[in-house]
Amino acid sequence: MVIVFEPLGPIYGYYSRSHRTKVIHINENIPHNKQFSTCAHELGHAVLHPNENTGFLKLNTLLSTEKIEIEANTFAVELLLPDDLFNDQIFSGFTIYDAIEEKGVPLELLSLKIVDGKKILP
Template sequence: MKGIKEIVRQLIKKHRSNDPFQIAKEKNIIILFAELGTTFGFYSSYKRIQFIHLNNQLDEMMQRFVCAHELGHAILHPKSNTPFLRANTLFSVEKLEVEANTFAVELLLPDDVIDQYQDTGLTIYDVAKMYSVPQELVYLKNFNTKTKRIFLY
C-alpha cells in the first residue's frame, strides 16, 4: 500500500483542493451534521453509501479537522465503520485512528502550504492552527527535508 502522504498528495492533485468538504462531495460521500454530544464525528457506510457524521456544535476549524479525519477513514478504511471520535480519543494510539489523524494532518498541511510560510517567523504550530490542525497532532506531519528546516519548534 502507498504511504498516507502519497495517497493524500494524489488526492489533492486529482481534486485540485485540500478542502475535505469539497473532496467528500466530489467522492459522493454524504456529510451529515447533527448534535452528537461529546462525539466530534464518525464515519459509516451502508450498502456502498459512505457517510461522514459531524457534530454541529463544533467550531468551523474543528469541523474541518474532524471532516478531514473521517475522510481519512472513508479513503483508508472504507469497509470499517469507525468508532466515535471524541475529545479524549482524538489522541488515540489505535492504528486506524493514528492513520486517520495522519491523513488529516497531511491533507490540511500539505508541503506546498507549509513552504509558503518559509522565512515568516511563524512556527509550525502557528501554521497548523491557521489550517485547522490541533497542535498536539503536528508530530504526525511527515516533513520533507526542505520543510523540516523551515520551522522552529
C-alpha cells in the same frame, strides 16, 4: 459520499457505511475549524478503511494508539498541512502554528507531519 452536520453532544464526528453509501457525520456544534479537521480525519477513514464503521472521534480519543486511528490522523494532517506550508518563501510570516489553528489540527497531532522524510516535531 455524504457529509451530515448534526448535534452529536461530546462527539466530534464519525464515519459509517450503510449499504454502498459512505457517510461522514460531523458535530454541528463544534467550532468551524474543528469541523474541518474532523471531516479530514473521517475522510481518512473513508479512504483508508472504507468497509469499517469507525468509532466516535472525541477530544480524548484523538491520541488513540489504534492503528486505524493513527492512519486517519496522519491522513488528516497530511491533507490539511501540505508540505508547501513549510516553505518560508511562499508563506513568509505564516507559521505552522497559524496553520494548525486555522485548520483545527490539534497540536498533539503535529508530530505526525513529515516533511522531506523528517518529522517536524520529535
